[in-house]
Amino acid sequence: MSGPILVTGASGFVGSHLLDLLAHDDDPVVAWSRSGHPRHAPARPPAGSDAVRWEPVDLLEARRVSERIRELRPAKIYHLAGSAQVGTSWQTNYETLQANVLGTHHLLEAVRSITGCRVLVAGSAAIYAEADGPLAEESASRPSSPYGLSKLAQEMVASEAARDGLDIVVARAFNHIGPRQDAGYAAPSFARQIAAIEAGHAAPAMKVGNLSARRDLTDVRDTVRAYRLLMTRGRSGRPYNVCSGRACSLREVVDGLLACTRIEVTVEEDPARLRRHDAPLVLGNPARIHEEIGWTPAIDLEQTLRDLLDYWRKVMASPSIDARRADAQTAP
Secondary structure, eight states: OOOOEEEETTTSHHHHHHHHHHTTSSSOEEEEESSSSOSSOOOOOOTTOOOEEEEEOOTTOHHHHHHHHHHHOOSEEEEOOSOOOSGGGGTSHHHHHIIIIIHHHHHHHHHTTSSSOEEEEEEEGGGBOOOSSOBOTTSOBOOSSHHHHHHHHHHHHHHHHHHTTOEEEEEEEOOEEOTTOOTTSHHHHHHHHHHHHHTTSSOSEEEESOOOOEEOOEEHHHHHHHHHHHHHHOOTTOEEEEOOSOOEEHHHHHHHHHTTOOSOOEEEEOGGGOOSOOOSEEOBOOHHIIIIIOOOOOSOHHHHHHHHHHHHHHHHTSSOHHHHSOOOTTOO
């Protein structure tokens, strides 16, 4: 019998949606997080499917990682764990590099002790140099943040391991949004503020940063579907952009969310929400993943924004005082 599927960073935004997707398969799943517990309420798995087994594992603890990999002998590993914040990575550069680079190194070194395991490393489009057109996998790398630098170094670790014979596929994800995403990111920050205003927890004024920036946005549920296809069909050592090939401005995101509510909301620029560096355009070329893997996004932006706002409406209806608080001033 083959080993289980292992998901690192399983309690995070993307991890929770990947677990929802994997629940429809018959394979047993082991979920790693530092706490060993889910942070988000999972979707109900199909009747008869295997339950997810949670384990508390910190990827910075090399010995613990090595022991558990030898014991589990996973057949597949979705490596999602790490630091995902671009804006705050200037203040947490050491922790960001440690989580994304050293954590990946510990995991891949542990995988060397077993055979037949395929690893998907969730990389990032933040490795690319700024450009005024679509970014392909061959485009130049020049990260503009400590986060981007950490993801480039992570990919270099993965590429070196692949050259040594490990079976590794790299997914370069562009911006992905959807329900459960933390309000430290732009789209959920907007949605949370609207939901707070609707619930009477905040004044009818939305605080925003730079709305002219244009981003290639994909629904997180499409992103994890791409990950599952890449796990099966992707070529080892080969990176794949996970993107829509379309860019929209953050102003369009705000307008799309406001179209989902009947309340009157003013939009005010907040200097505290402006990033140190904000590329005017981040747009991906999805040709490789379309042609080689057969993946295309299925969920349109309007549906994503409706689902995102509905999620934050449910959060605001929660009895938790913290959940009902208006959006933090540090959000983008």
